[in-house]
Amino acid sequence: MTTLILILSLLTRFADPFVGTDAHGHTFPGACAPFGMIQLSPDTRPRAGDWDGCSGYHYSDSLIYGFSHTHLSGTGCDDWCDVLVTPGAGPARFSHSREKAEPGWYEVRLDNGISVRLAAGRRVAMHEYTFPKGPATLTVDLRHRDPLDDCAIHFGPDWISGKRVSSSWARGQQVYFYIELSEPATCELLDGGRAARLTFSSRKVTLRAAVSSVSEDGAKANLRSEYPSSLTALRKSTRAAWNAYLSKLECPWKDTEHKRRFYTALYHTAIHPSLYSDSDGRYRGMDGQIHTADGWERYTVFSTWDTFRGEHPMLFELEPERSVDFIRSMISIWEENGKLPVWELSGWETDCMIGYNSAPVIADAVARGLKGFDVQKAFEAMLASSMRPEHGMASFRANGMVLADDEHESVSKTLEFAYDDWCVAQVAKYLGRMEEYERYMRSAQYWRNVFDPSTGFMRARLNGRWYEPFDPREVNNNYTEANSWQYSFFVPQDVAGLMKALGGLDAFEARLDGLFAAPEGTTGRTQADITGCIGQYAHGNEPSHHIPYLYGVIGRPAKCTAMVERIMEELYSSAPDGLCGNDDCGQMSAWYVLSAIGKYPFCPGWNGSGMTYIPKTIVLNPWFETASEMFSDSLQVSIAGEGDIWYRVDDAPFARYEGPFTVFNTCSMEAYGELDGERSFTTRCSVNKIFTDRDVTVLSRCSSQYTAGGPEGLIDGRLGGVNWRTGGWQGYQDTDFAAIVDLRAVRPLTRLAAGFCQDARSWIWMPRSVTFSVSDDGENYRTVATLRTPVGERDMNVQRWDCSVPVSLEARYVRVDAVNLGAIPQWHPGAGSPAFIFIDEITVE
Template sequence: MKKSLAVFSLFIAQIIYSQNYSQYVNPFIGTGGHGHTFPGAIVPFGMVQLSPDTRIDGSWDGCSGYHYSDSVIYGFSHTHLNGTGVSDYGDIMLMPTMGNASLNSKEYSSKFSHKNEKASAGFYSVKLDKNNIDVRLTTTKRVGYHEYTFNNSGKANIILDLNHRDKLLEGEVKIIDDKTVEVFRRSEAWATNQYIYARIEFSKPMKISKKEVNGKQEDRLFTGTKLALAFSSDVKKGEKISVKVAISPTGYEGTEKNMLAEGKSGDFESIKKQAETEWNKELSKIEVKSDDKDKLSVFYTALYHVFTQPNINMDVDGKYRGRDNKLYSAQGFNYYSVFSLWDTFRAAHPLMTLIDRKRTADFINTFIKQYEQGGKLPVWELASNETECMIGYHAVSVIADAMAKGIKGFDYEKAFEASKNSAMQDIFGLNAYKHNTYISMDDESESVSRTVEYAYDDWCIAQMAKILGKKEDYQYFMKRSQSWKNLYNPINGFMQPRKNGNWYEPFDPREVNNNYTEGNSWHYSYSVQQDIPGLIVAHGGKEKFEQFIDAIFTAPDQTTGREQADITGLMGQYAQGNEPSHHIAYLYNYVEKPEKTDAKIKYILDNFYKNSPDGLIGNEDCGQMSAWYILSSMGIYSVTPGLPEWQTTTPYFDEVKIHLEDGTTKVITKNTGRTELQKLGFENIKPAKDFKYTQLTAAPVIASDRIFDFSAKVQITPLNQGEKVYYMTMDETDANVRKTFIPYKGPFTISRTTQVHAYSERNGEKSSVTMANFSRRPNYWDIAVHSKVNPQYTANGKLALIDGINGEINWRKGEWQGYQGQNFEAVIDLKSPQQITRLSSTYLQDSKAWILMPKKVEYYASMNGKNFILLKSIDNTLDAKDEKVQIKDFGTEILQTEARYIKVKAYYYGKLPEWHQGAGGEAYIFIDEISVK
């Protein structure tokens, strides 16, 4: 009976896989606008992504190497990124040309027309207008197949340029014979130390006709950091040259094995058909019915984008390059790369737990190996490099979600160990977070986003601990998961940054600034996925929380503060084009207003996803934008990965069939009710024994003037009514004397530089200690600034320039003043004539962030504030190309001079030069302390 059932299941599977779902895939979706996708030939989760490159400048809309608005192709490379916000990849670039070979990208590039361009699942073709060459591309997981048809007779060239796109650190080309070449490329871009090896096989003998090499040239061996070769042969009109390229992260032996396994065929059409078959197998996991062909294209292209990555990153024999750059062999699992976890934990990975549980286990086994070999779980891993891009440690969300849904195939204990390790680091504000139960602006940039996302991740770790019966760990991380309460301002209902013990003002929830990650307070004030009921209580109940959800959709649809290209698809302040908003429409379900969820979700599905190049409203972000569409169109969404449940909405399609790995099928129609939907896609797991945990008491706020003249009033306020507050003070005369906390009874006055400590207490449970520093001014000077400060970088006003408090190397904490596209000029009034012997002013350089040292700094003196004489001019000596973030004091001794007024003038760098990623933009001057002695 079991055998018959297995045969029947196999028969059904074959019928499903034979259906042509790949016909609906449109790889051009997202290649325009800000989607950052690419149209080239790929197979599901393949190592090779063989695609044309129309951008080599590292521009934001060229992150994938291609943009639909372009009309020039530079070549066809074998690695690409799908929808990221940072540029990288473009390895092993080949470009066919004719005539005299050139190794100059402007000369070997070619115009093309979209009329002569086609793309489908596993296939890409284009006509290169310059030399009338037809290019066709297809691929296996590890081998790219090229077919070039030269429509004119003459000399055909295939250019191999290792300096294509990112910086070449080390290059090597070995000529094996006249049809075989081996290539090694080590490069630096977003991932700073990338290794890739390639084996290139031509279908006919090719000779080197031109080379550019700045290193060794020994008997068919070329090395260097400048390395390009032209391989040439005479061709007849209409002649084809085929090229196969096997790639490997481990070495030449890996490329040879990969070629033997996947590159034997000389039949381009059979490989193309094989790629289509692989796509149909994956796409058939979800069958959708609709009379609207555009909707089908949007859906199946979305699924295609989800299956584009993570990418298999091991050879056919299981060998891979670990995070420590050593070589390992994967035992019993497949090793992957490209984990955009800040994005994908929200929908892409929950979708995979539904339709690809085995691959989910492989991802987690990869995480564990990266922890063992690299010291911690991946944050944003790329090509065996940790980029440390974005925030949080969201690998723990993927792990907790898998454990909650009963996915096996990985070591739960080791996964928990790795997760706990990530949470106990002392990096990126975690040290302050652990000790103070929140991050302030004084501790780390993006403090609000880090706090709320760490809190969610800690909840995930707590769920693992509960499953494993680890009571103390559960209690510890559940308490940490409530840290959001320290940044929830009960007066306005927003997650607001804190600085020096107080709420940071001025506060505008629409302002995009360095307190949030790619967003503003509107986006992050709903980011308590782990405790929606607690957030509702904090707002005062379901009715008031419903009003707060309404408010984000009805707020003005313009942000303030810094320009942030990621914030797109605005409905009020809701931004479908970026991930922090993705769960918010579903929150109406928690206040018993599902009809509002339904209306918002339908609007987004109808308006922000189209079957066109600009059909994605924001960066695809490695499948997250598309995964949201897939889940929402099916009527489900995982608001809280780590809970084995789905929030629901009205299904979008006439019928959806989800084929699960256990052989069962779930059918959804537009008439499927919410109760039935809630049972979809996860095992009914018996909940682990619950443990009690301590409720967190929020830390009080301390308010006063940070800089005061003679005295200041200090006020301490608990964040929740009824809590007792205790405090102690230490002033500059007794800073080393230990004080005791006393009950706070009301505002008090200080007259010296003072440090204030305070905590709240509720039912015997103490909060963390809030600390604030208040400084009596070291002088009574005044300062007039004649330049316009950027409102993002005010450092609390002009007196910050002469308050005796120096800005730190992490300028995002807000202690520096920033001036863009202008010289800085200020006049200090010393109030009375002074004898002056030394002058200084301090500046910061962060070249990548457009902040450069001034060209020169001039100091002037005056007795009347009108007539100034030049005392000293100091030229900058720091190279603008130096990307190290550093501080420089433009200080100078002068002959004793009597003056009442000192003028400081700093000349800004000017427009950013061609070599800079922001070429043409205006540089900033960042200045903090001006000193006069």
């Protein structure tokens, strides 16, 4: 028994919190307990919007601004870092040689001589600051990093408390704190009460701290409920908690390096989700009201797009009781907010990612036989979430796919909605709800509508046609943080169907081989998340994580083992840069742990073995094939699909499609397929007969990602929608916009207009001014009007502005000049970077 205890006590030696703090891992090195409410850690990145500083700390830095009480691990967006405590006069330099960390503990000796030791429990934390000489001074700062909405500071002789309301990723996030001081201190409020300086008589100070989402009294009660007797006692108790968690799995390797990788990864899987309810069960819900978790604990930080894949399935095995509370938390979020969490943070739905991926978490829990939650209520929450007409779901239900006309990232959303629907079907079957089972199994096949049989890749449909031009390596707005290579394998619910669509087992295996053997590198938009590449496989982001295991699913275990081992050896290490991408609340680490023990689930929610399969019952949506969407004289149209195809032009009756036909005017077309008594959804396409009496010359350089089909897209008569990600807009970054429309002859004009878009969160602003000028000879221009935008620089609403000028004049040339905002303002997370102008359309009447 003594030997066993000794072995267990050593496991934290192999877990290194510094792993992932360098490169793009986005982890933090500070102190926290397993799934704890507090993460007390150093902050080296003081500015919001710093992508590699999302956790508040980056290993490349040499300046510590202080130590705050909440941190996110491995995320791709920044938030938390609440209630900063800064010792001494301000930020201080440090060296990693004088910095140490272990699970639940952090210490550093700053270059100014101040020694810092930190420990954390479930709801409490302790700081110890030792100064070279007295008096010791600390600043409690509520201004740190995220924009501050509201705050308050209260204090007594030996305590300080308050609240911080801030808006970053989560809007209006409320954190209350209570800090007990080891000795009386004088307190001076700074900056209108947004910070406080504490001055002590001695040179060594200890703080006991707690936080709450409810109130200062709640934070104080949390401290009293888990009151640590000393820093050493708290360190020991939290170390014991970590050792108990780490001991739940045995590392399959004996050497130290692999033990460090394994137990560090296992450590990172137990930071989030994080405890959210106070010691009395109260918490602030999604509706802003105070609720009570009676007999269970509420958690927060549900990064479901990441964690449904591996982390939650692993935690169902390692932490079944806590996992029940995770699902009860999800259900309560639905009760308060009307939908299951997508990416919930501190009682706020960020809607950061796609899908409704609480569904696979719940389905996997049911498939594994997890007890202790109301499955019927969870199913009702899944149904409600699956029918919300937002983020592409309305298009998915109406068209059997998400159309690129309606929503950005349409391919990824179609594929993930289809899988999520399959998960709903599995729970429906468990409950004997066969009507819902049949309905959701049918929609689980909608992945077929984005599968292009001519290329074997998943592609977007835009205006009834396959999106062009197409390059499977291209990163664009049709995919979520990925490209077609990476998303074309995301059909975990129907691997057999995908294999058949690709041409059988050999073709499927060849396509897998091609993914890993393809040249590295992507085209199109720069995407920071696409890292850790082997060919076009990108392990640094979640859409790829199941792909190596498809070798095993199709009966090629040797290839599966070889690729998984290669990924583990090449893309993980025990160094600070030992993660090839964001850890994403533990999913990157969970992949390593599950792969090491041979239990990675390629399809959460699947309770069988071998290959998943859905009998095909849907008819594919047909698609139109035309040389262009614009024509000057006539246009030949073809339609492809399966079964009998019926079509019509404008409001004519539907007729059986027999072969290509020609249109001569602007029109709308519709088509559907019929096969074995089943009918597809209707596909729609519109084509425009364009002006042949004018030309446009763009004098500015357009962004390669936002071309709207080229210069002619500015005068094609089709307006870009408010959702600029669906296309139709031309984007110009770090440059003004200028274009000339040549009418080929002097003509009478009655109106000049141009359309612009603003989405300040995405760095797109209205131009400062728009000037219309005209000329008869193309050399000498006279100004007609200069308009200034009515939209405010700080207006965060996504909106279109059509600036229009009535005129009564004659001219041949019309010039439009729009002045770019320039550098993004200092109040914005992208401060200093160049802004975009988005334009469509130029109208000359």
